[in-house]
Amino acid sequence: MSAEPSSAERSRFPAFYKLSVSDRVRIIHERGWLSAEDYQALVSGDHTLKIHKADKMIENVVGVMGLPVGLGLNFLVNGRDYIVPLVVEEPSIVAALSSAAKLVRGTGGFTVESTEPVLIGQVQVVDVPHLAHAKATLLQRKDELLNLANSLHPQMVARGGGAQDLEVHVHPRPEGGDMLVLHLLVDTRDAMGANLVNTMCEGIASLVETMTGGRVFLRILSNLTDRSMVRARCVIPADQLTGKGFEGEEVRDGIVLANEFASIDPYRAATHNKGIMNGVDAVALATGNDWRAIEAAAHAYAARGGRYTSLTRWYKGEKGELIGELDIPMKVGTVGGPLQSNATVALNLRLLGVKTARELAEIMGAVGLAQNFSALRALVTEGIQQGHMTLHARSVAVAAGATPEIFDTVVERLVETGEIKIWKAQEIVEQVRKESRGVPATTAEQPSVDHRACGHGKIILLGEHAVVYGSHAVAAPVPLAVRAVAQDTKSGGVDMFIPRWGVEYRLHRDPAHRDSFQRSLGIIFDELQLTDRSMRIEVFPNVPRAMGLGGSAAMAVAVIRALDQHYKLGLNDEEINALAFRCEEVAHGSASGIDNTVATYGKPLLYKRAGKKGEQPMVRELHLPKRIPLVIGISGKESLTAVTVGKVRTAWQRNPALYDGIFQQIDALTLQGVDAMQQYDLERLGDLMNICHGLLNALRVSSWEVEELVQIAREHGALGAKLTGGGGGGSIVALCPQNREKVVAAIRDAGYQAMEVEIG
Secondary structure: OOOOOOHHHHOOOOOHHHOOHHHHHHHHHHOOOOOHHHHHHHHHOOOOOOHHHHHHHOOOOOOOOOOOEEEEEEEEEOOEEEEEEEEOOOOOHHHHHHHHHHHHHOOOOEEEEEOOOEEEEEEEEEOOOOHHHHHHHHHHOHHHHHHHHHHOOHHHHHOOOEEEEEEEEEEEOOOOOEEEEEEEEEEOOOEOOHHHHHHHHHHHHHHHHHHHOOEEEEEEEEOOOOOOEEEEEEEEOHHHHOEOOEOHHHHHHHHHHHHHHHHHOHHHHHHHHHHHHHHHHHHHHHOOOOHHHHHHHHHHHHOOOOOOOOOEEEEEOOOOOEEEEEEEEOOOOOEOHHHHHOHHHHHHHHHHOOOOHHHHHHHHHHHHHHHHHHHHHHHHOOOHHHHHHHHHHHHHHHHOOOOHHHHHHHHHHHHHHOOOOHHHHHHHHHHHHHHHOOOOOOOOOOOOOOOOEEEEEEEEEEOOOHHHHOOOEEEEEEEEEEEEEEEEOOOOOEEEEEHHHOEEEEOOOOHHHOOHHHHHHHHHHHHOOOOOOOEEEEEEEOOOOOOOOOHHHHHHHHHHHHHHHHHOOOOOHHHHHHHHHHHHHHHHOOOOOHHHHHHHHOOOEEEEOOOOOOOOOEEEEOOOOOOEEEEEEEOOOOOOHHHHHHHHHHHHHHOHHHHHHHHHHHHHHHHHHHHHHHHOOHHHHHHHHHHHHHHHHHOOOOOHHHHHHHHHHHHOOOOEEEEEOOOOOOEEEEEOOOOHHHHHHHHHHOOOEEEEEEEO
């Protein structure tokens, strides 16, 4: 077990945006931001709003519309770390916030102050015979009015809130005469408080009429919540702004000048403040708050002086630093109806970890200031459009039909072309799909050569688990790979960086101080005598982690090949395979050797492990008459092969005769499967896959997710379907000569990932 992460490590997520959704959820769970229950809710989708609950929230419900929930990272507010949930559909907002928060974090973070969470309730009084006398009476009998208001909500008073004060204002009417307006100032604590304040205003109306001799008309809260204010502040040294070809002083002065523009021109101020609210509204939606009320308050406050102006102030400090300040009315809640009606709101609040509504308001103030800084910095440097390119490419890739397994590849190629257009993305999607099916590209379509070392992902078509005990297994590579690149550094050690998995560490030179992950890959550096070198290994895994698709073996092979290429070690495939096998033994305990063999050679094969120490395994390449069409279904539930292999071994040790019989049956049907493949008898092969899955289920290595995927595939036309790899979650493989698109669609409709592959 590795040591508990420090606060800084717990809140640091290198290249978080490159991870898959399941990997992002996993890593924030591992860092302690999510409970086990919330982790399962996110992985399964159980947190999403259901139609029957939506029907109780508003009238005439016919459906539920989804919006993305993203995470603002790196926030340090008043000395405390936060991960900020954001509900927003516009690209760039989440990335911009996280980038700004990371910069400000390095200079001390955001400092935010707030006032008590006070709402204003308004009671309008007309036809008052003596305004001055009425005003004086209301103020003199203030305690009587406050006591009456608080009697309507005694529990709020018990929590330290309730009606605190009142004010009386006189306004002229256009047609003559004046109206009197009483302001009831109510501390609503952690509630949003709209209904509470309206009830109080209704409750004191009759007494107000008696005191004033007038007629009460409107009795309602005000959404201009300028008694519930937030002030956020950040200080950024000028040298921290240097980058993208600009000196820090240039960026600082540009931000100050842009802010001045917004302070004097309402046309610019409207866009300037909209940028602030891009962040604020996203938090409001995520936490179930009334974003419309928050918007109304912000814009009304920006126009309080009779001219609409900027909500922020950016200026140069005495030491040349950039100082930013945001003053904004912010009345929000953390308790109430939305928590009961929408499970996602409750989950987001737990993830955010706020204790009070004031704390939430302060975070929203920091988010608004961060969003404003990012927008201004982009405007005065490379421009907004350039900063949006990659994020826009992601949206275009989705519109072009890029599925999860090819999404990152499509985005990368789309950005390289510089043409972020749907038609271009559709061309790239089609080409990537051809490559995944093994269709050769034309000369014009050939992608640029990738010189990074590679290890292949794999599926096991027949024989997993039994192969550990000497049975045969059939395995094949899939169009998913792990790639790696090595480069010299001056860091004084071996640094490993796997952005898509959120892994970044320095290899301990002493094997005794390595965790399980480092022990596996550390064998490579020890064996090749490279532990004392200074280098950086960057790994790009397209194989999902812990999904039964050979990710650990593919990574080992990729790292070995990267080192071989960089240091010109002259390793052959046999040596690479042998070293990768040693890594697998550490990773899985009882490794069969099949994963590393497919990862190394990248060919369909029949495999049987060596019977005795010193013997070589039996490896026979399979030459098939035609390519076999398959669908891989990915459950999203991680499964460690070492755990499932260990459980099977424990059961085998308790009853070796029973389990040996199962292994022998799997061995026999595997050999029959080879014959069926070479005869291209797919119906027979499908039957054998189904029987093999039943035997694996008898070994208790399946899971309810795997069983659901198998059932979906069979119901929608698969001739055979079974788990592949270690089980306990992970993935399935389905034989689909006729209905691949139908099976893929059904798996995705059920909330899982799916991809089409062909082997042969």
